[in-house]
Amino acid sequence: MVHSAPAAPVLCTFPNSQQLQTALAQFIVRAQKESIEKKGRFTVAISGGSLPKQLAALIDNPAVKWDRWQVFYADERVVPLDHEDSNHALNMRELFSKVPIPHQNIHTIDPSLADDLEELADAYEKELIREFAMKDSARFPIFDLILLGIGPDGHTCSLFPGHALLSEEDRWVAYIEDSPKPPPKRVTLTFPVLNHAARIAFVVSGESKADTLHTVLDEPEKGLPASRVRPAHPGHIYWFTDEAAASKVQYPRTPFKL
Template structure:
């Protein structure tokens, strides 16, 4: 692994522009090297933050970007729980992206068929990789330490062969979802967690400073050959005792 950077911002107001710069700088690098930029998205509060900040970037050009989803809820796209649906209304509809640049699930399928269908789409988009190698994955973390739809003590944490796995018993509704597996997450060239708010302070300490017993899912994100960022605000970092970087408004990663 190229190393873990824990970067603390005064608040999410300063974090957002730095995240957008990280995305666009990795995009420029990827397009120069490989002719395209592959970005894996997560839902939750990340949707509005990322959409707002990317749309504020001057000369944003997404024509060579390919978007995937780190996990997705098995609901129709017009359901407020649909991560794709949220990004479509807040971001995709406002920029020029070819249809082939957005890899979505088929919500009309059963959860098992949906996972297989999404696996096929990723294999087609990444034909040369055993596991898809995204340029950047953006991840969130729940108060229980889950990331993607990989939950504590769930059998999917041990999945080593599947690219996309179905889950029918998510402890967080809706119960049916599909999720990237750890082999895919840890194959990425860059991974960035975004975690904000005081409600995340205790679990962030457990994830970053270790805990007794099994590692929480977010702590198992260790890119094999990639870089790992934790972008957090002061309230989320309140309990940390490890060395961190502190960046001020306007700073770039």
């Protein structure tokens, strides 16, 4: 069997957040168009942190076909869905409450299972199975797009440096109960899911991320979790950053174009 080499990251930098958000929205709309034309739906996984704010240019964009989106969370904190630590609550506040996306198209964890993290993770995995396995018959789900951020320690989703979950090879969704960053209980997509995506887009801004971004892109051999996100061909990985975040990066930049 011939295995394709992972796609090399594409780094696109922008002078400010407004230009970054505009380009990111154009990129997402293009991915949406291709996916809907191919199979009638657009499957997306979204993380939390500062990412939802960077999606502001989608809110009044008439090209976004919200009724065709199927949204999952790349990771989620095991808290009530309206809790201030919930990625769902954050995405609702910043994006989904402002657009006409059908409620049933946003797939959340079941907080009533919070006392049994394995059952909770299994239940969320079954949500993915209903969306993907029944339609695509894939060993792992192939998201049209996964939108991610990075933490100061290089973590992405809830995949933290040195944690046992970095070596998970089978599960689609895994749980963590000892997160080094509060809250401690979380569920997360695993590397096999991330690395089967058709497209990954990391969105990073601010000077505080400059050292981390340098390590992730210029020193991938250090193995930070974000460096390990390398979808196989035909998957592609893109980094949308502002100049402040990319100020220490030596990795070659690519002019943004559709």
